[in-house]
Amino acid sequence: MSRQTTGEATVQALLAHGIDTLYALPGVNNDFLFDAVAQSGRMRLLHPRHEQAAGYMALGAALATGRPQAFAVVPGPGLLNAGAALLTAYGTGAPVLALVGQIPSDAIDRAWGHLHEIPDQLGLLRHITKHAARIPGPADAPRLIAEAIRATLSGRRRPAALECGIDTWGRPGMATPVAPLAIERPAIDQLAIDQAAALLAKAERPLILAGGGALDAAPEILALAERLGAPVGTYRRGRGVLPTTHPLATSLPVTHRLWKEADVVLGIGSVVDAGTASLYINRAARFVVSPCLVPEVARVCNRRMVAYFPGCGSVTDIGEAHELGCEIVKLFPGASVGGPDFVKAVTGPMPWTKIMPTGGVDPDEASLTRWFGAGIVAAGMGSKLITDAAVAARDWAGIEAKVRDTVAAVRRVRGA
Secondary structure (H helix, E strand, C coil): CEEEEHHHHHHHHHHHCCCCEEEECCCHHHHHHHHHHHHHCCCEEECCCCHHHHHHHHHHHHHHHCCCEEEEECCCHHHHHHHHHHHHHHHHCCCEEEEEEECCHHHCCCCCCCCCCCCCHHHHHHHHCCEEEECCCCCCHHHHHHHHHHHHHCCCCCCEEEEEECCCCCCEEEECCCCCCCCCCCCCCHHHHHHHHHHHHHCCCEEEEECHHHHHHHHHHHHHHHHHCCCEEECHHHCCCCCCCCCCEECHHHHHHHHHHCCEEEEECCCCCHHHHHHHHHCCCCEEEECCCCHHHHHHHHHCCCEEEEEECCHHHHHHHHHCCCCEEEECCHHHHCHHHHHHHHHCCCCCCEEEEECCCCCCHHHHHHHHHHCCCCCECHHHHCCHHHHHCCCHHHHHHHHHHHHHHHHHHHCC
């Protein structure tokens, strides 16, 4: 713990999270923040000529490195000028942090006509970022920086923003460093992994399509591609997953041609955006399943009359999926979310809900009775039917028999 201004505590917190460059257009509302930058001796300041450029510079750095980047602008018109960059970061899944100035803290939202005043600036930020908050002083700055950066990296990456009053940046006080917080990652869908492995093991003409979400897994994708001998096509932000000089790296036009001939296509870091969903639909996909709810994908599927089964882990997710036209929702991961009891809890007040759990459903009559008795309409259990051992032994007859027995058990349970 040490005595610092809010600006100093903020800069030190950024440095502690590996952010050593601030793209910023100085202004009176942020003077004490820039004092802290200059005094740090470690933070590099890059000064563009317009706030929009500051935002896009941070966006470009985030997309190129995959690491969080920060920019700073004055409130009101400064923020609005940078709004396009924040929305682009939102759409492309980039971990960008905006530091936005404010008018004097005692005048916020009082409509007194201060320079650069904008009503409910924090509310505006919450509409165009994943996470937004106000820094009230030096004691809170390290924690708020840590929480904002965790938000940009957790789940689907998107921008965050913190605003701070002109009088707050220079306010002194005691500040305690906060170490980077653990990133919240979605649970692994072991069922989907097992199903993919079984299909790839039999594939004769496999193809890998990598999107921007795969950039952090480049070594693993390279190893998988070389093991399978599978060409790797990249879609827009996925470029760079494999060096373009690698013999398995293909351009998008070549990938499109190979797609028509492939017997298995593995999408990595991809089907959580509308563009990639469109590629699969153009390849005659009859439905799209994703691990999370993505409104943009839902709209694309609705336009093409293709069923969309989004992964949902809460009643709020399910309600939003209904609003977006999803008839069946994927309960993921089924066992962890709450199992059959969760299904009953949802279908009681929302009897129109059609749920398909994945994970936690076993191909035996007792498990099927619990789940279907709770009210599900379908179940995912491929890894329990097509096991690694059976595939390795090429026991296709055994797999067929197990599937046939499971289908019969489902019919008995459902009274069909």
